[in-house]
Amino acid sequence: MSGSTQLTREQQYQIHALVQTGQNQTQMATVGGVHKATINRELRRNRGLRGYRPHQAHRLAQARQEPKRRTRLAPTTWQQVEALVREAGSPEQIHGRLQREHGQTISHEWMYQYIYQDQQAGGDLYRSLRCQKTRRKRYGR
Secondary structure, three states: OOOOOOOOOHHHHHHHHHHOOOOOOOHHHHHHOOOOOHHHHHHHHEOOOOOEEEEHHHHHHHHHHHHOOOOOOOHHHHHHHHHHHHHOOOOHHHHHHHHHHOOOOHHHHHHHHHHHHHHHHOOOEEEEEEEEOOOOOOOOO
16 A cells, blocks of 8 residues: 555545546546545545545544554653663563553563663663673674
């Protein structure tokens, strides 16, 4: 689905008008300047009990975009993660502990990224990890 783009509001209203006149999806696609699969997908996803309505289609499309937003964690959660790392816990163990005790899910990979960003900023949190990141010696020029 890498080639799919969102329809504009104008295209949604155009589809609505063409549905009202009884046009088929291929005819709608040629008038709208999109592929017929795009029309099929739009009608399938956004058809309600009263048929296709462009305002409703727009709201449904926005609702589908909502879960894609990245969740932000509270600073207190990161402070808790830092404290647990300093207690000699690995990010994998911390993930399980936070999930079991607090119902929070933070992936261990996200914790590693946070720790190494802290290292880049001059912090020493990386020293508390059980296993240090392997250092690769550069050879050649």
